[in-house]
Amino acid sequence: MIADFTIGEMTIIGKGNKERKVSIGLQAKKALLDYITLERPEPARLGDEDRVFLSSEGFPIMHTTVEKLFQRVKQRAEIAKFHPHACRHTFGRSFGRLVTAS
Numbered sequence: 894m895i896a897d898f899t900i901g902e903m904t905i906i907g908k909g910n911k912e913r914k915v916s917i918g919l920q921a922k923k924a925l926l927d928y929i930t931l932e933r934p935e936p937a938r939l940g941d942e943d944r945v946f947l948s949s950e951g952f953p954i955m956h957t958t959v960e961k962l963f964q965r966v967k968q969r970a971e972i973a974k975f976h977p978h979a980c981r982h983t984f985g986r987s988f989g990r991l992v993t994a995s
């Protein structure tokens with residue numbers, strides 16, 4: 894994920910190395926800036942400065958890292974099905990209902 898906060902946009906690298914541009918709202922922008930300036934580890938390599946999410950060692954996180962995180966949360970919360978796509982789907986449905994209702 895590469896962020897350009899000056900224009901309120903992020904570039905997300907997805908499946909097949911496909912780039913997607915995503916707008917960032919003010920609250921998300923503030924939360925991300927707080928994370929980057931206060932909590933994010935320093936990048937371990939030159940060229941990774943524009944990456945938002947880094948491991949504790951300073952390397953960009955991989956999709957396997959996110960999958961392992963979801964597995965741990967799923968086990969601790971004793972949830973049968975919990976994965977990144979489910980969160981994306983739930984957000985999409987909720988956002989769609991919100992937009993339709995207004």
